[in-house]
Amino acid sequence: MVEPESIKEGDLFKVIAETTSTCIFITAERFIYVNPAFERITGYSLEEAKKMRFYEIVHPEHREMVKQRGLARLKGETPPKNYSFKIITKDGRTRWVDFSADRIIYQGRAAIIGTGYDITDLKETEQILRDAKKQWELTFDSITDLVSVHDRDFNIVKANRAFREFFNRPVEEIIGKKCYELFHGSKEPWPECPHVLAMKAEKPCTKEVQYKNTDKILLVTVSPVYDPEGRLIGGVHFAKDITELKRIQKEVTKKAEQLRIINTIITQAQETLDLKRFVSIVLKEVKALLGADVIKFFLKQEDTLRLTDYIGVQSPPPEEIKPGECFCGKATSERRIVFAEDMQNSPIQLLKHCKDLGMVSFISIPLVKKDSTLGVVGIGWRHRVGIKGKYEMLETLSGELALVLHNALLYERVKNHARGLEERVKERTLELQRAVNLMAGREVRMSELKETIKKLRNQLIEAGLEPVADDPLKEPPGV
Structure with a gap:
């Protein structure tokens, strides 16, 4: 550690340059001076750096940009003083630096004095945040239901792709617009608006909403959103198009x-x-x-x-x-x-x-x-x-x-067949009855004939005459 009282006035720059964690260098087309922080960040010593053009340590992705800006600055032009770019260290690693530069006259000729901060960790964190944001947006936009975020005053602050496609509007015409203007085409909230009810009750609310001037029916659920201090700041809206479901239900x-x-x-x-x-x-x-x-x-x-x-x-x-x-x-x-x-x-x-x-x-x-x-x-x-x-x-x-x-x-x-059978049974019954009646008549006449023959035989016998033939109606023996 350098004690302040021991620093001589002429050594002040050197003390600052060699004790700071900020990379400091002076360069024309090649490096003239680099401080220890430069050596720690890039891996190149002062002697190695003096043999290199200033843009040779820059990553190929940014090399041409840094080269053109550096050469322009040496010519007295005024390119941006501060910007970030990637470098390649001596051991081949990629690092990010936040760079600031200005033109100076060093030992009678134009030179550039520059400073650089190693912002690799910051860039990696930013990339993680960007990736997370992108992933969140991809997830947000992959939801097929209409999802939007509204503040307490009904202003839409976020809307997913399904929401934008349903209303057939670009995001610029949706963000900041009142939700009731989009859904109902009105200038004030719907009395049964689920957002109103959710904000009042501070709990989720679900309602069926008829989209203006159409037969579209949306099932809207609003869930309250709070800030880290627990204050109600708005709601997340999930709207599902249930028009087809309603049609099927009706059918x-x-x-x-x-x-x-x-x-x-x-x-x-x-x-x-x-x-x-x-x-x-x-x-x-x-x-x-x-x-x-x-x-x-x-x-x-x-x-x-x-x-x-x-x-x-x-x-x-x-x-x-x-x-x-x-x-x-x-x-x-x-x-x-x-x-x-x-x-x-x-x-x-x-x-x-x-x-x-x-x-x-x-x-x-x-x-x-x-x-x-x-x-x-x-x-x-x-x-x-x-x-x-x-x-x-x-x-x-x-x-x-x-x-x-x-x-x-x-x-x-079957009924007709049964009726036919019944008719035939009746006919057969009548025929049988007629036959029975006929037989009964014959029996009566036979009895009368027997009685007549008997009387005639008796009369012949009484007259002293012998019948010359047997009684034809006499039952044969054994019958």
Whole structure:
């Protein structure tokens, strides 16, 4: 350690230069002087440094920049005085230095006096922080939900990529904007705003939010954020687009209701095996289900569709339709649902009866069991309707009704067969009764004949005459 009172005035620079931890050097194109700190940082001694151009210790990445600035400074130009760059030490390590320089006249010629601080640890720390920041931003932007940070006054201070893409705006048009301006297009917070509620209660709050002028629905959760002193400074918003989820939920609810109605129809139809009753239930319930104006039920018998029953028609529809004719015939032959939203402009040929009814939309639903069409239900509206979202339900209804119709037809055949058997039993019973009656009549006449013969024999005997033949009605011996 150098005692202050022992320092001579002329030695002051040398004492400072050789005791400081700051690298100090003087250079023209080659180094003229380097202090001990320079030697410690670079590994080069003064003698070694004097043989080197000042830019030769600079890392190749920064070498040309340092060279051009140094040469310019020697010429009297004024490049930046302070900047950082990397150097290569004698043992090949890379170090960062924070460099300051100025032009001087040394021993009658232009030179540069410079200082440098080893900031390698600082640079490494900065790099760690940059990497951490980059990793955080990558993570922040990789979240598919809309994530944003808001201060207590509703100003957006941070927003991830999903947030920016949802609103289709660059970050400059989002940061600093009031959240309620973006979400609701309003000039004040929404009364049920989750940010308002979370700030008041100082606990997380979740609400469904309708995005302005769209059908978009967001599920927004706001969690309070505190500073190191525990003061509430804002909130983190997590917003999930649940529009599709809501649509699916609505669709599931709708399908559940449709299935409930189908189940009601099928249950009622299954309660009776009577074909006429079954058809009546189908017409009534399907008409109510679809809000139809006209509904007709045809049974397929051999190669013909025969009208069984109908609702909503003043004059009776045709009693027979050939497969392939009109909508019902086409549905029968192709075993698929046939629909036209505007049947008047449909390529399918219409029956005159349907035209006269003023039908606009029409659908024919075949009742198919094991690739065999048992019947068809024709449904018509006098206004335009669509079946979007109902097709799957109608196919389900078709399959279930076909099964019940199949059972009803089997029951009808069994019932008809039983009725035929009953008629034949009655006929056979009558025939048997007639035979019994006939036999009874014969027995009476035989008894009368026996009595007559007996009287005649007795009369012959009384007259002294002997009968010349045996009694033909006499039972043979042993009988």
